[in-house]
Structure formats: structure tokens, C-alpha cells
Amino acid sequence: MTLLKRLILLTFILTIAFPYQAFAYKIVLDAGHGGSDPGASGVNGLKEKDVNLDITQKLRDELTKRGYEVVLTRTDDTYWSLAERVNFTDALKADLFVSVHANSHPNGTTRGSMVLYYDNDYPQEDYPASDKMKQLTPYSKDLAQHVLDSLVSAAGTKNLGLVPSAVYVARMGSIPSILVETAFLNQPDDAALLASDAARAKMAVGIANGIAGYAPPVFTDSLGHWARESILRMKNKGIIDGINNQYQPDRALKRAEFLTLMDRAFSFDKLATACTPSGTVTSAVYSCQTADQTYKDLPASYWASPVFAKAQQLNLLQGYADGTIRPEQPITRGEVAYLFERLTQLSTKSGGQSPTPKVTFDDVPADLWSAKAIYALKQKGIINGITDTSFKPEQTMTRAEIAALLDRYFAK
Ligand SMILES: [Zn+2]
Structure with a gap:
């Protein structure tokens, strides 16, 4: 499938999957x-x-x-x-x-x-x-x-x-x-x-x-929610949306949903301009891949297939050893931090390793694979722990948490 066809399909699918109210x-x-x-x-x-x-x-x-x-x-x-x-x-x-x-x-x-x-x-x-x-x-x-x-x-x-x-x-x-x-x-x-x-x-x-003549509140299920303001700001920005005027703030964020949000926030197509059509460019920031890998649980008909293909081209995520990429699987807080920091590097074209972090979370030791990203984002004020000393990197991220994270990112 050509990139253009892919884009047309993506637009079509997003319109169906996320109809605006x-x-x-x-x-x-x-x-x-x-x-x-x-x-x-x-x-x-x-x-x-x-x-x-x-x-x-x-x-x-x-x-x-x-x-x-x-x-x-x-x-x-x-x-x-x-x-x-x-x-x-x-x-x-x-x-x-x-x-x-x-x-x-x-x-x-x-x-x-x-x-x-x-x-x-x-x-x-x-x-x-x-x-x-x-x-x-x-x-x-x-x-x-x-x-x-x-x-x-x-x-x-x-x-x-x-x-x-x-x-x-x-x-x-x-x-x-x-x-x-x-x-x-x-x-x-x-x-x-x-x-x-x-x-x-x-x-x-x-x-x-x-x-x-009456306009119901947007996302009735997030009224009074701690993340309500962030949710509304990110909706107005066109980054997040809900289903039938519900946001489902406390539901686990799926990998496919996360990538869709990241595509809207960082514009994968723009980031991918550094990748040649054959996907061979590598640099300090980029290591582009060809986007022709297929996964047995990611049929072309799946609504988020195009965004997975783009994420793959940017070398954002790899599949599992069993040949799956698990688009419906909840994404963890550690995974979100890792990918989000990677995307901020790509979008600012400032790659490289952050300095060795100052460890403040008991459950995020310096040698944890996601530690550098977690502490880098924390230092930038984009991500918070569950408490001052606990980050819970293995815990699923909720849809409310991603709205708050994006809100803090765009407020910088
Ligand atoms: Zn009556």
C-alpha cells in the first residue's frame, strides 16, 4: 500500500472510529x-x-x-x-x-x-x-x-x-x-x-x-474527575476524543489508542520526513525502519493499522517474540514514559542519552530500561509519580493520566 493510500485510509478510519459529536x-x-x-x-x-x-x-x-x-x-x-x-x-x-x-x-x-x-x-x-x-x-x-x-x-x-x-x-x-x-x-x-x-x-x-436548545456537557462521565480540565483542553486541541460523549477516564489506555494520540500530538508523518521511502536513514536521533513488518494480530483492516505502520517506520515499538504486537493490550506507565520521551527527542531532533538520572522513585532504579525516560520527563515536569517515591512503571496507564500528561507537555 502506498503512503498516500495509507493516509487516505487512515483519515477514513479515524472518522469512523472517532466520530465527533x-x-x-x-x-x-x-x-x-x-x-x-x-x-x-x-x-x-x-x-x-x-x-x-x-x-x-x-x-x-x-x-x-x-x-x-x-x-x-x-x-x-x-x-x-x-x-x-x-x-x-x-x-x-x-x-x-x-x-x-x-x-x-x-x-x-x-x-x-x-x-x-x-x-x-x-x-x-x-x-x-x-x-x-x-x-x-x-x-x-x-x-x-x-x-x-x-x-x-x-x-x-x-x-x-x-x-x-x-x-x-x-x-x-x-x-x-x-x-x-x-x-x-x-x-x-x-x-x-x-x-x-x-x-x-x-x-x-x-x-x-x-x-x-440545551447543550449537554462534554464527556458526562468525566464531570468532577481530577483530570477533567486536562481532558477538556486536550479535546479542544483535537488530540483526544471519546465515544458517544463519554471519555472513560479511568479505563486502561490501549496500545492502539496511545499511538493514535501520539500521532496527533507529534504528527508521525512530519517526524518521518527524515526517513527515506525505503526507510534507511539513521542518525543520532533516527533509526528508521521499513514499515512492511506484519503481525498476526494486526490485520490491515484493524482501525489503527496505519498508525502502527508509521510507528514502526519511526522504530518506536517492536513486536513480541510470538509475532504479535498486541494493539488492544493496555500500555504501562513505564512504556508510555519511554515512548513519550523518545517522541520528544524525535520532534526536537535532540537525541542522545540524558545524563544519569537522580533516582527518586523506589520502584525505578537507575538501571531499569525506562528509568532515563521516566526521570527525564519528571525533570521536565511532564510526568509525575503515583507518590513522591513511587512511580509504578508496570501499572497500566489510564486514559485520564494520558490526558494529564499531554496537557502538561503542551503547557511547556
Ligand atoms: Zn406522576
Whole structure:
């Protein structure tokens, strides 16, 4: 394969493997109540569970039409506990959660729409929120405001405002969450609205408009994470990306992922200009290789094959004795340090050995193969130990750690 073909393929593969998020978010819709739990009852005989399900299905159709990925909790008249709804949602790694309800008030005269969300400024001692939801208050509130405004404007209901609330589904999850009270079933005018197919459709459009106007936080799974700022900076720089708006910060970094990040950070093609097409140039910095070695676990169809070929040309990594290169294997902190230091040498064209390091990590003696790289990067302030005296070179590097490392590198 020519280099050009390889590059075209690489671009193609990266586009598929790392699609950038536009506005196609994954949304969980939850029709309140159901089955043995009818919810509120209407003055006109309507059951809340039926109204909720119909509006939720209309909302699903509206959002699907607009390109969102939508998942419903219950899709028929079955009973789901509140915990089941939240657990189901958590497992989906979605971007936001909207529970649809209709209201009831003892005085029988109150009418209008309101949106409930968990607000950490008004905690309720007996109903503590999940740690994640405490951090999500500004996002849930923002979502609630967008949805309320759009719902009221589309359906012509009275605006009863936002309600900080400790309802279970708004307080226990791990993504921005709201509970929409569309209108009051026990108030005759509102109940008539809720009985009308056209009015329900308007409500669905209104809620959809609110969702469309809301921008969920990037990488919901890294909110509150120690590396969040680094992760965002490296995303904005186009170095890292996630999968479906999740970064998976605490997952082990795979060798293929590491090389992909390094290619973006150091531009392997630029580094390889010192290598002739036949790959024979060697110098103090470079020892180029031909990139035609094949590995039995690296088929040409593998998404990161092109980046492995380029890494091979730069003589960055060698395969294992059994003929594998193990692209899916987690990379260790020692390996990352070694390769990162090698890449900084290539990019600055300043090769050679660093002076004998001052040993500060008990688990990184001077004669360890990765010691020079580890201490060189530490001296430059690019890499840190786990503690002052421990580096854990054999420990897997996480995706959060590589984001922090890259962030420190680019801050220099
Ligand atoms: Zn309800």
C-alpha cells in the first residue's frame, strides 16, 4: 500500500472510529408510572400513566426525526420501580434523562407546567442525592429551564417555574436529569388539554425544542474527575476524543489508542520526513525502519493499522517474540514514559542519552530500561509519580493520566 493510500485510509478510519459529536445525543425518556401504578387521575377519567406514555412516545418520534438517539424506559403499560428506571439509564451512558408526568393538586384549581430537577443548593437531608447528581445541578437546571420555556411556549400552558426537588429519578442518576409536569389532570382546562391529541403533540414538540436548545456537557462521565480540565483542553486541541460523549477516564489506555494520540500530538508523518521511502536513514536521533513488518494480530483492516505502520517506520515499538504486537493490550506507565520521551527527542531532533538520572522513585532504579525516560520527563515536569517515591512503571496507564500528561507537555 502506498503512503498516500495509507493516509487516505487512515483519515477514513479515524472518522469512523472517532466520530465527533455534533448534536446527536443519546436521550433517555421515561414515561412516569405504569402498570399497577396509575399515577394521578383526571377529572375526565384520564389516567396519568396513559397520558405520560403517549406524550413520551410522541416526544420520542419528534426527537428521532431530529436525529437524536432515543431510548425509552417503559414502552408499554408495565410497572417499573424508580430504581429500575435509574439503573437502566445509568447503564446506557446517555447524555440526558427526561421523565414525563402529569400533575395533580389538592386544591383542584392550580394549572400549568413545571419542571423538577435536583438542586444541590436545596438539599433534603432525608433524601440525599447521588454524588454525581450533586455535581450535575447546573446542567440539570439548565436543561430544566430550556424544556420549561419551550414547553410553555409550544403548548400555551401556564408557566409555574422550575422546582428544586428530591424526587428519586431526578436525584439518583448520573446524567443531567429532569422531571416534566406537563399540566394538571385534576384541573378541568388542563385535563382537557391532556385529553387532546393535538395538545399532547404540541407538548412533545415543546419538550423536544427545549432539549434541542440545551447543550449537554462534554464527556458526562468525566464531570468532577481530577483530570477533567486536562481532558477538556486536550479535546479542544483535537488530540483526544471519546465515544458517544463519554471519555472513560479511568479505563486502561490501549496500545492502539496511545499511538493514535501520539500521532496527533507529534504528527508521525512530519517526524518521518527524515526517513527515506525505503526507510534507511539513521542518525543520532533516527533509526528508521521499513514499515512492511506484519503481525498476526494486526490485520490491515484493524482501525489503527496505519498508525502502527508509521510507528514502526519511526522504530518506536517492536513486536513480541510470538509475532504479535498486541494493539488492544493496555500500555504501562513505564512504556508510555519511554515512548513519550523518545517522541520528544524525535520532534526536537535532540537525541542522545540524558545524563544519569537522580533516582527518586523506589520502584525505578537507575538501571531499569525506562528509568532515563521516566526521570527525564519528571525533570521536565511532564510526568509525575503515583507518590513522591513511587512511580509504578508496570501499572497500566489510564486514559485520564494520558490526558494529564499531554496537557502538561503542551503547557511547556
Ligand atoms: Zn406522576
